[in-house]
């Protein structure tokens with residue numbers, strides 16, 4: 330594979346038992362063509378939805394009020410640069426007449442909630458009501474507390490709706506929404522019930538949208554057309570795939586963790602009582618609290634008794650989804666107010682729960698959990714400045730499947746802050762994309778692989794969005810030149826591949842200049858070999874401008890195609906390059922190549938070969954006076 334075409338290579342992700350084709354074979358071409366056709370259908374729908382939204386007249390919110398600034402100055406932390414950028418992008422969207430549809434994607438604990446708080450406040454400043462949709466009742470409680478605390482001192486009324494509230498309370502809330510006395514309501518998907526009327530709804534905030542059911546997503550799609558929507562997600566899937574799932578929308582990414590945040594120290598191993606006792610004792614010793622995850626309600630009471638036996642001094646609480654509302658609410662409040670040291674619970678705590686003082690997580694039978702689930706659980710600890718610990722334990726007496734082993738190995742390897750994306754990609758690799766997309770889509774992904782599919786989606790959408798923008802021609806240049814990135818310049822394979830991709834996708838001199846500066850900045854001044862690589866990239870851009878998709882000089886002749894050569898150009902090239910021949914049917918030009926050094930001349934070096942080829946393209950770009958032919 331010529332090094333400068335490495336951008337065409339990507340790791341296959343799609344299914345555990347891929348039926349891969351041979352390159353160049355007809356079945357590969359067929360598989361690709363089928364996927365391409367399917368992708369174009371998706372792209373068409375996506376663009377239709379997108380342009381429909383661009384055409385609707387939404388509400389343009391006013392610029393920030395003085396109270397907005399007061400609220401934001403009261404934030405107890407220094408916002409991360411990404412938080413500030415995301416907040417600005419959200420405000421800009423809200424102030425435009427087109428309905429906003431933006432996704433804030435940030436790893437667990439990176440501070441997505443604060444962005445929602447500020448957007449909601451801004452909406453209320455224009456007397457527009459806000460719905461905050463969250464996937465679990467616990468999160469309703471938590472967000473209600475967070476929002477109420479943050480709005481203290483401001484005339485903002487926040488309501489909540491979930492199974493924790495009594496029927497009477499929910500009735501009152503519905504009345505408050507209808508007459509406008511409630512500005513912001515936080516609740517589960519119950520809020521999507523058409524019986525619930527709003528006086529004047531302006532903004533919908535959706536936390537972890539992919540956790541909602543299909544019918545809820547349809548309802549949300551309908552609401553999207555005339556209400557501003559802000560989605561929050563900790564499950565970072567690639568932008569284009571996310572687009573293929575929920576439609577084209579803007580996206581802000583929180584990639585930097587809040588300052589002083591430390592990676593969670595992760596341990597994967599066999600379950601041992603002594604390990605549990607030591608971990609809990611250590612956490613209690615520093616005044617912290619512990620999540621003990623046991624995901625089977627049937628014997629969770631037994632497990633909690635066991636924990637109590639191991640650490641008698643610990644106050645142990647139990648929480649799971651089958652409990653009565655009051656009981657569940659009470660135990661979470663106790664944990665929140667540090668009246669419980671160890672919370673033995675199911676994965677009900679998995680999404681979004683924010684208990685900064687709980688910094689030890691113990692997961693029993695961790696081999697039974699999905700990879701993203703393990704990552705989400707780990708995100709429940711280490712949400713403040715404290716060093717946090719996560720213990721993923723398995724029962725050594727029970728056999729573990731290979732994928733379970735891979736999951737635990739992955740979660741043990743990906744412990745850095747913000748590793749949610751890598752974990753999500755590995756999760757896709759292990760589980761395939763079936764759960765994320767429909768079976769049809771994942772069928773095509775298995776065929777062409779995840780990376781190529783995602784590229785096809787974004788290419789197809791670009792084509793539909795800007796039909797005039799021709800699909801950028803990929804140019805295959807195969808010349809006898811030495812052009813590769815020395816390992817001692819960039820030693821990581823992954824980073825070297827990234828550099829090749831950027832080189833191959835450079836469209837013009839500006840891109841190359843930018844890349845040169847970036848590389849110099851990251852790795853120091855690029856070595857001489859880069860001159861060759863940049864010269865190849867320039868040649869590629871020159872060929873693309875002429876509509877040439879292939880330059881092959883591996884033999885004693887250079888083959889250039891495809892190019893449309895009028896008579897006048899053929900004569901001219903024939904005069905300059907003796908022995909050259911043009912095939913009008915295949916639009917291919919064959920020119921004798923002097924690379925190998927003929928008649929005693931010394932063989933050409935890489936740079937000379939590239940200069941000679943660039944000159945050939947210059948000559949091919951010759952325009953006959955007065956004619957529009959290339």
Ligand SMILES: Nc1ncnc2c1ncn2[C@@H]1O[C@H](COP(=O)(O)OP(=O)(O)OP(=O)(O)O)[C@@H](O)[C@H]1O
Pocket residue numbers: 406407408409412435436437438439440441442443562563587588680681682683685708712713
């Ligand atoms: N810029 C910041 N600096 C320090 N702490 C912050 C910052 N922003 C938010 N926090 C705190 O970090 C914790 C996590 O914030 P938040 O709950 O918004 O994260 P999240 O992205 O919603 O996480 P999850 O995906 O788990 O719900 C909270 O206690 C919050 O107060």
